[in-house]
Amino acid sequence: MAAEYETIQYEVRDAVCTITLNRPEVYNAFNEAMTAELLLAFKAAERDTSIRALIITGAGKAFCSGQDLKSLKDNYVDGYVPVLGERLRKGYNPMILKMRSMEKPIIAAVNGVAAGAGCSLALAADLRIMAESATLIEVFVHVGLIPDCGSTYTLPRLVGMGKAFELCAMGDKVSAKEALRLGLANRVVADDAVAGQAEEWARQLAILPTKAIGLTKRLLNQAFDHSLEQQLEAEAFVQRTAGETADHFEGVRAFIEKRKPEFHGK
Amino acid sequence: MNRPEVLNALSLELMKKLVAQLEAYDDDPNIYAILLSGSEKVFAAGADIKDMADASTFEMYNRKQFARWERIKKISKPIVAAISGYALGGGCELAMHCDIIVASETAKFGQPEINIGVMPGAGGTQRLTRAVGKAVAMDVVLSGRFLSAREALSAGLVSRVVPKENFFDEALRIAHELAKKPPLALRLAKESVLKAHEMSLSDGLEYERKLFYMLFATEDQKEGMQAFIEKRRPEFKGK
Numbered sequence: 001m002a003a004e005y006e007t008i009q010y011e012v013r014d015a016v017c018t019i020t021l022n023r024p025e026v027y028n029a030f031n032e033a034m035t036a037e038l039l040l041a042f043k044a045a046e047r048d049t050s051i052r053a054l055i056i057t058g059a060g061k062a063f064c065s066g067q068d069l070k071s072l073k074d075n076y077v078d079g080y081v082p083v084l085g086e087r088l089r090k091g092y093n094p095m096i097l098k099m100r101s102m103e104k105p106i107i108a109a110v111n112g113v114a115a116g117a118g119c120s121l122a123l124a125a126d127l128r129i130m131a132e133s134a135t136l137i138e139v140f141v142h143v144g145l146i147p148d149c150g151s152t153y154t155l156p157r158l159v160g161m162g163k164a165f166e167l168c169a170m171g172d173k174v175s176a177k178e179a180l181r182l183g184l185a186n187r188v189v190a191d192d193a194v195a196g197q198a199e200e201w202a203r204q205l206a207i208l209p210t211k212a213i214g215l216t217k218r219l220l221n222q223a224f225d226h227s228l229e230q231q232l233e234a235e236a237f238v239q240r241t242a243g244e245t246a247d248h249f250e251g252v253r254a255f256i257e258k259r260k261p262e263f264h265g266k
Numbered sequence: 267m268n269r270p271e272v273l274n275a276l277s278l279e280l281m282k283k284l285v286a287q288l289e290a291y292d293d294d295p296n297i298y299a300i301l302l303s304g305s306e307k308v309f310a311a312g313a314d315i316k317d318m319a320d321a322s323t324f325e326m327y328n329r330k331q332f333a334r335w336e337r338i339k340k341i342s343k344p345i346v347a348a349i350s351g352y353a354l355g356g357g358c359e360l361a362m363h364c365d366i367i368v369a370s371e372t373a374k375f376g377q378p379e380i381n382i383g384v385m386p387g388a389g390g391t392q393r394l395t396r397a398v399g400k401a402v403a404m405d406v407v408l409s410g411r412f413l414s415a416r417e418a419l420s421a422g423l424v425s426r427v428v429p430k431e432n433f434f435d436e437a438l439r440i441a442h443e444l445a446k447k448p449p450l451a452l453r454l455a456k457e458s459v460l461k462a463h464e465m466s467l468s469d470g471l472e473y474e475r476k477l478f479y480m481l482f483a484t485e486d487q488k489e490g491m492q493a494f495i496e497k498r499r500p501e502f503k504g505k
Contacts, residue, residue: 218429234429241431 024060066116103214109198120149210265310357348437
């Protein structure tokens, strides 16, 4: 099943939804249409109860090269004062918020360069599988900007303050190998294996208890903002909900009966 | 409240029924606490605009719809509000009539009446300001912006925030807990807290003291204090 978008592709197969950035001629750079369509796509995937895992990836050589600067060429003339805050609030931030808040696992299959907002997009996913030759670049500093689209939130949480500052301030390319070492990538595979491996991983996630995974995502999101007491209390509330799922019941029964469980994501 | 197709818009009819039911519960000797809620998606998204849109000044005056709300203030038993999703305009004002608000993480509070050419008319400017202070109240009332559950908690509008799956059960649990407390003490304590915003501090303290002394005429006070002394659980009888 596929839905009609212009700048992205949206495919659902076997409980896995694959969203592909589809502007390969500009290395999947962001424009207004693409951020709008991505938000719609994530919302649709969130609503669709048949979808239990997502993959976000890029068509062609790149994952995503960030904001399309060439398209702004005519704006940057003498006297121009950009209004970037509104662009973030209207276009990018809702998309990033949706990715972090939707209670389904998202794998970023980083098939090529992920620069600027493209890097932030990859970091906003729950998991990252990178192609060997792919790179991550917090390139913002090279155009005198801060890393937006959530990078200042997600990056320090993934690699710690020191490394986060270094990557943002220097704007250096991070190789897949280095990304793996730093914990920015969960897995690194051969270039031609990324799509297949991402799909396989997503399928594995899609047959796990989706509610438990989603609730875990919710709790992990809160973890850095809570004291231990608050987090334990949050866990108590959420575990109660998880305990009421059919998948919990099935999981325990399967364990007792020494058989493989069948989880339906409910 | 159950008008999902209109996001629980507080029509005249809904409010009539709601107030009548609250008063019935207040008179029922077998009921000790009241729970008020909407659905997970919405508590109440405002008054019923269609009810009001064409009314004239004196039509509004004569309807006395907000006078009906005054009767909610007189309910002596504790009201726990279980609030998830939108509590806007009249919905927020209704929430502020309640004694303990348990908000879901998804709750959103606001007084967006400004956006339809009016202002809050059922306590939104009075109760909200007393609850959260001028700075936040002015921002909310003039800009029409919403407060998230966490913001409402920090601002002092609600006292508990829980995950959306748990808000109703948690509110129910609290209501049950309240129902086990000595009813007369609950009633007078509620009355006293409500008086705090209506009196000077010295008058309020005197009022509080009189209510405190009144409780010494109850058996529950004797039982409660005796049980404490004897290091045992008290058994309250409601008198």
